[in-house]
Amino acid sequence: MNWGSASEFFAMGGYGLYVWGSYAVCAAVMIVEPLRAAQRHRQARAHAALPLDEEN
Amino acid sequence: MSRTLRLFTFAAPSRFYQLTGWLLPWLWIATLGLSAAGLYMGFFVAPTDAVQGNSYRIIFIHVPTAWISMVLYMAMAFWAAIGWAFHTRLASMLARAIAPTGALFTFLALWTGSFWGKPTWGTWWVWDARLTSYFILLLLYLGYMALVSAIDDVKRADRAGALLAIVGAVNVPIIYFSVKWWNTLHQGMSVGSGGPKMAPPMLAAMLLMTFACWAYAFAVVFMRTRAIVLERERETEWVGELAGRAPALPGA
Secondary structure (H helix, E strand, C coil): CCCCCHHHHHHHHHHHHHHHHHHHHHHHHHHHHHHHHHHHHHHHHHCCCCCCCCCC | CCHHHHHCCCCHHHHHHHHHHHHHHHHHHHHHHHHHHHHHHHHHCCCCECCEEHHHHHHHHHHHHHHHHHHHHHHHHHHHHHHHHCCCCHHHHHHHHHHHHHHHHHHHHHHHHHHHHHHCCCCCCCCCCCHHHHHHHHHHHHHHHHHHHHCCCCHHHHHHHHHHHHHHCHHHHHHHHHHHCCCCCCCCCCCCCCCCCHHHHHHHHHHHHHHHEEEEHHHHHHHHHHHHHHHHCCHHHHHHHHCCCCCCCCCC
């Protein structure tokens, strides 16, 4: 175990900004990207449900 | 003959759609499980680095995203080329689906590298051979995406994109070997260079995070490919059945 307390963990030996700045942005991207992909899939499916003879 | 046929059935967009629909939940479970294990190893088991202190823990996300961004580029160029040469619909769709994920991984490797460089080198950015060639990778991804979306005709867009992707593939070995060929501020290879070995828990954490990122990349690329399949195959019968398409209006 590397950390005596939660505040030690978040401080990362003084490198907190750099370590958490890296991981937070990665986490944000990896949450938003699949949501966007799922949204695109839902839209494509909804569009495919419309009749073909209309101008869609 | 039947073997060949069976192999090619998965190249049919409808089969791909079905197969990946079954695979996706497992890929997301693998992503969550592997990243939980990797983060635990990386933050609680791997010791503090003697030289860099705790800033080195950025390696567990920096190296996997950088590796994968380069492999994804080769995969994108490969599928784009296959789609161009053999007119296989699914291959071109895969190439297009890989590009945004590859671009995001490239951005993340640049971002985390910058956040690692500041405390380690004292600068966010430097135009050395590794960083410059890697920045070009991001431009290639963005160029590919801009090009294919700028051309309305889907097949022509796929062909133009394939040409750009194939030519740009030259950059990937340049990135990889840049730390050997030039004197760079960026450190040499962490794995497989015959240099000092990483401590086993550090290596384990990095590998777990790499597998987690791979599971994520497959999952999100498959999700996007499935959307593209529905967009491009909209007029086919199987998509109509899948989406529950309303019948054509009589007399329309």
